[in-house]
Amino acid sequence: MHIPDGFIDAPVAAGAAVVAAIGVGVCLRGARRTLDDRTAPLAGLVAVFVFAAQMINFPVGAGTSGHLVGAALAVILVGPYAGVLALTVVLAVQALIFADGGLTALGLNVLNLALIAGLVAWFVFRGVVRVAGTGKPGIVAGAWLAGLLSVGGAALGFVAEFALGGTAPVSLAAVGGAMVSVHVVIGAIEGVITALVVWSVATVRPDLVVGLRAPAVASSERQAVAA
Amino acid sequence: MPPAGDVSGASWPRRLPPQVKIVAAVATILVIVLTPPRPPWVFLGYALILAAVVQSSGVGWRTVFSRMRVEVPFVAFAVLLPFIATGPEVTLGPLELSEPGLWAAWNILIKATLGIVVSILLAATTEAPDLVVGLQRLHVPDILVQILAAMVRYVSVVTGEWQRMSRARAARGFHGHGPRSWPVLARSLGTLFIRSYERGERVHLAMLSRGYTGRLPAAGTAAATSADWSVALVLPLTVLAVAALSWWVAR
Known part of the structure; x- marks a missing residue:
């Protein structure tokens, strides 16, 4: 569910676009540093994967089904830089090719669903894995919590934008309460599916899961690239 | 696409x-x-x-x-x-x-x-490929344009891969009903990620072998x-x- 044109007023949308552009710029530099010239093909294929994952319907029961947001999944699997870039490109494609999310609201959607959701998920997962270890309990709990809080973070981002530039005279408490309660449910399901997928990748190819790499290894790799 | x-x-x-x-x-x-x-x-x-x-x-x-x-x-x-x-x-x-x-x-x-x-x-x-060219002309950062180009190029490959996996699951008697189907779908999704990532690595090597230096060649059509x-x-x-x-x- 992406914000359409005109839902948040123009100054706030413009401000969000500036913040989103800065954040994506930081991720571009980070991705160049860690992935070098592999950035484009790898982030591109990850973007395709996220796009495909969002199209898969998970039956919830009673004839309804939901789909992944995918932010937590992307950053846990490929790291925050490539993950955020892939999510950004997916949002751009959805706005440009599927008219899903307004063209003038792209900054808002990138801020909420790529940057906020992605960064929250990354730090939550890393934090849990550091405390609980990289065994099954740590991975599953970390991925579940990352999925839950990434959706919650995106929803809170929306509430903040609505408070600053909402075009509807609705009490903020009502919007905030409704958004949080709905997204706790959505986030819990997102977390379960994220945990199941991350665990299945971690059992087959643990080397691919960037979220499980030791920070020391990552920084020595960076030094090697810089040298 | x-x-x-x-x-x-x-x-x-x-x-x-x-x-x-x-x-x-x-x-x-x-x-x-x-x-x-x-x-x-x-x-x-x-x-x-x-x-x-x-x-x-x-x-x-x-x-x-x-x-x-x-x-x-x-x-x-x-x-x-x-x-x-x-x-x-x-x-x-x-x-x-x-x-x-x-x-x-x-x-x-x-x-x-x-x-x-x-x-x-x-x-x-x-x-879709023309949209990519348009964004390149509008000076969207080159690397973002390249990611977009890769996505547009491979989206039907990866979704086709998912469809084959779905057909294979169905042929083995899988029905998606309720949360009990989630572990199966999630494992398929994990496999799809590994295949996508490995395809990305192969695409990168193929690009290198064709002389890729980290930049896209300038778009061919007239300004x-x-x-x-x-x-x-x-x-x-x-x-x-x-x-x-x-x-x-x-x-």
């Missing part, structure tokens, strides 16, 4: 360079978004202009209406607004509705709808002429003229 609409036709928006169309679409939506919700007839003017463009563009009305479904969640939100919004109330039959809520619902619905129609016009008259720009900017300028007219009348 489904470039919905008729790709075969050679209507006037299809012949325009993509970067010109992107600028025209964003400018048109900006004018629409910045228009105050009152007086409402301005938006009727916008709708008529857009209808004329749809009619002459060769994009079928069926395409436009079927792709407007993405708007549905926000329509639901807008319909609720007159009931939950604050402010003075008006009586409409048996209903007590908030007047500012009604205006806010109108504001959201009409702007989102017109914005979607403009986006659909852009998408249905521009093939936009001033004639192209003047054709494409007719739409945002007409919309702007209607906005100015309404401001002048309401003054």
Whole structure:
């Protein structure tokens, strides 16, 4: 569910676009540093994967089904830089090719669903894995919590934008309460599916899961690239 | 990637360079978004202009209406607004509705709808690879354009892979019913990730072997002429003229 044109007023949308552009710029530099010239093909294929994952319907029961947001999944699997870039490109494609999310609201959607959701998920997962270890309990709990809080973070981002530039005279408490309660449910399901997928990748190819790499290894790799 | 609409036709928006169309679409939506919700007839003017463009563009009305479904969640939100919004109330039959809520619902619905129609016009008259070229011409950071190009190129490969996996699951007797199916679907999704990532590594090696140095070669097609720009900017300028007219009348 992406914000359409005109839902948040123009100054706030413009401000969000500036913040989103800065954040994506930081991720571009980070991705160049860690992935070098592999950035484009790898982030591109990850973007395709996220796009495909969002199209898969998970039956919830009673004839309804939901789909992944995918932010937590992307950053846990490929790291925050490539993950955020892939999510950004997916949002751009959805706005440009599927008219899903307004063209003038792209900054808002990138801020909420790529940057906020992605960064929250990354730090939550890393934090849990550091405390609980990289065994099954740590991975599953970390991925579940990352999925839950990434959706919650995106929803809170929306509430903040609505408070600053909402075009509807609705009490903020009502919007905030409704958004949080709905997204706790959505986030819990997102977390379960994220945990199941991350665990299945971690059992087959643990080397691919960037979220499980030791920070020391990552920084020595960076030094090697810089040298 | 489904470039919905008729790709075969050679209507006037299809012949325009993509970067010109992107600028025209964003400018048109900006004018629409910045228009105050009152007086409402301005938006009727916008709708008529857009209808004329749809009619002459060769994009079928069926395409436009079927792709407007993405708007549905926000329509639901807008319909609720007159009931939950604050402010003075008006009586409409048996209903007590908030007047500012009604205006806010109108504001959201009409702007989102017109914005979607403009986006659909852009998408249905521009093939995905051309959109990539357009963004490159508009100096979107090169690496983002490359990621976008890779995504556009491989999306049907990866979704095809998922469809084959789904067929294989179905052939083994899998039915997706309720949360009990999630572990199976999630394992398939994990496999899809590994295959996608490994394909990315192979694509990178293939690009290197063809002389990739980290930059895309410059787009091949001719640059936009001033004639192209003047054709494409007719739409945002007409919309702007209607906005100015309404401001002048309401003054």
